[in-house]
Amino acid sequence: MHPTDRPRRLRTDGVRPLVSEHSLSASDLVAPVFVDATTDERVPIETMPGHERVPVSEAVDRVEEVRETGVEAVILFGVPESKDPEGSRAYAEDGVVQRAIRRIAAETDAYVIGDVCLCEYTDHGHCGVIEAAAETDPTLTVKNDETLELLAETAVSQADAGADMVAPSAMTDGQVRAIREALDRAGHEDVAIMSYAVKYESSFYGPFRDAADGAPAFGDRRHYQMDPANRREALREARIDAEEGADVLMVKPGLPYLDVVADLRREFEHPVAAYNVSGEYAMLHAAAEKGWLDLEATAHESLLSLKRAGADLIVTYFAEDLADRL
Ligand code: PBG
Numbered sequence: 001m002h003p004t005d006r007p008r009r010l011r012t013d014g015v016r017p018l019v020s021e022h023s024l025s026a027s028d029l030v031a032p033v034f035v036d037a038t039t040d041e042r043v044p045i046e047t048m049p050g051h052e053r054v055p056v057s058e059a060v061d062r063v064e065e066v067r068e069t070g071v072e073a074v075i076l077f078g079v080p081e082s083k084d085p086e087g088s089r090a091y092a093e094d095g096v097v098q099r100a101i102r103r104i105a106a107e108t109d110a111y112v113i114g115d116v117c118l119c120e121y122t123d124h125g126h127c128g129v130i131e132a133a134a135e136t137d138p139t140l141t142v143k144n145d146e147t148l149e150l151l152a153e154t155a156v157s158q159a160d161a162g163a164d165m166v167a168p169s170a171m172t173d174g175q176v177r178a179i180r181e182a183l184d185r186a187g188h189e190d191v192a193i194m195s196y197a198v199k200y201e202s203s204f205y206g207p208f209r210d211a212a213d214g215a216p217a218f219g220d221r222r223h224y225q226m227d228p229a230n231r232r233e234a235l236r237e238a239r240i241d242a243e244e245g246a247d248v249l250m251v252k253p254g255l256p257y258l259d260v261v262a263d264l265r266r267e268f269e270h271p272v273a274a275y276n277v278s279g280e281y282a283m284l285h286a287a288a289e290k291g292w293l294d295l296e297a298t299a300h301e302s303l304l305s306l307k308r309a310g311a312d313l314i315v316t317y318f319a320e321d322l323a324d325r326l
Helices: 007-011 056-068 094-109 144-161 175-185 203-211 232-244 253-267 279-288 296-309 318-326
Strands: 029-036 052-054 071-080 112-114 163-169 194-198 248-252 271-277 313-315
Touching: 029 056, 029 271, 029 318, 052 056, 052 112, 056 318, 094 112, 094 144, 112 144, 144 175, 163 175, 163 253, 175 194, 175 232, 194 232, 194 253, 203 279, 203 313, 232 248, 232 253, 248 253, 253 271, 253 296, 271 296, 279 296, 296 313, 296 318, 313 318
Parallel strands: 029 052, 029 071, 029 313, 071 112, 112 163, 163 194, 194 248, 248 271, 271 313
Antiparallel strands: none
16 A cells, blocks of 8 residues: 555666566567468568568578577468369378478478468368358358368378478367377377467458468358357367367467457466467558557567467567567
């Protein structure tokens, strides 16, 4: 109570760093990298300033640029040369991500994570195989159990190529178990799984869908991604994935779901990851461009807030820019 209690005593420049509870370091960050089979030069991603899609021939250079900032982990997304209803280029041995991983694993010391989903590879843009009539009947959706096999195949093909970790993001029930079993059968017991355990059906993914060309051709993802209204359900999703063998539990998006990050931190011993998504990146850039916000400061504060809420690691498009300045 005042006048005895004066929290301001601990806010002088000398003592602030000593009593600070959280900090950010390059070793907390994972940088997304986009490889594109449809181009042989780098293509800037308009909705995400500073990011580009690179051809496989530039994947190693791109990863080395990331590593020069001190960030050692990358998560790879692919834009395939062609798409079909089954997303077959997601699990092709010579798929764009598989080719990129093979080179990155052979030529760099980066920690390589493969995003495992079908939405960038299916011609309808959904995260799995769909019911034939889904296009006209909005009650129909991705066929869960038929999709599991394809996700498992995708994960194994990435591990075969040299991925250290796979990150299933399709929100298919049972995907972590299916992938763990398939990896183990293929001799990849040491490949870790970071599950997008708690992934909401969010409007903050808009810029990414432009970056990776993965917008659904019709309908939306509300029948498989989580309802933003739900908090308790997040614990249920996380518990299922933990039981199925997830090594790291991820919450996505990040900032609008800090309560959920904090819930997972409290309820689980697993490392918790937060995905600071494309919309969180794009909106700070847009405001900064207008001179309304300081980009560097707001980006730093965003990521620090994710750490404070309980995230151990953060997937973020700010990784390189921030790490460079830490
Ligand atoms: C693939 C996937 C998406 C993102 C990561 N993996 C798109 C989606 O679910 O629509 C979004 C990432 C971002 O917005 O930064 N399923």
